[in-house]
């Protein structure tokens with residue numbers, strides 16, 4: 001018998017896209033061991049599916065996410081490897097349905113016997129906080145991707161790049177397309193304990209202010225997009241800029257970067273009004 005996530009073509013396509021992305025992240029060296037996590041709001045794809053929720057165990061959350069009541073999410077699992085997810089997504093990720101208060105969830109894609117060693121990502125507080133913001137503001141963005149892009153993380157180890165302003169100026173300055181595709185730039189979150197509500201709160205400040213990529217100092221990147229590929233593309237473009245910066249530095253030359261006039265010209269040409 002086929003499961004609902006195999007029969008529903010839109011959901012099956014989304015899961016295939018996530019598996020493809022998990023493979024890229026692994027190939028890029030951004031997903032060591034269990035690094036990285038992904039979530040997608042599936043609610044609009046669910047149609048009129050009904051679940052007898054009492055058949056699925058409920059997991060209480062520490063906070064309420066009012067905008068997420070009764071919604072469905074694909075969420076990667078804690079301690080799971082991206083390289084395994086690429087091959088077998090539904091053993092390494094799950095679909096959850098939030099309860100009607102938005103303060104607990106049911107895992108609806110796994111047999112009870114498989115649940116003993118499965119829980120959603122330890123960064124669930126940030127994923128849910130971001131989705132809560134996206135849903136409550138009517139955003140088109142449904143996907144949230146967290147990964148560890150080496151060069152971008154390395155830049156945050158350098159004190160002068162630990163501000164939103166300096167990091168953006170440098171990343172935009174390495175390649176004009178970094179500005180064209182990420183015109184709002186990144187938002188820098190100073191180092192905070194991973195998996196905490198504190199880092200979730202700091203992260204949504206960036207998305208509230210219109211950024212689509214948030215950088216966690218000395219840790220990684222969080223990006224939002226209409227699809228997981230859209231979210232990945234933004235991190236990929238910024239990572240290219242960071243690579244160019246390091247290549248120039250490794251050749252013994254401080255890269256020049258685009259000057260203020262050139263950045264202003266890009267702003268006038270490409271920044272959405």
Ligand SMILES: [Zn+2]
Pocket residue numbers: 035036146147148194219220
């Ligand atoms: Zn991480």
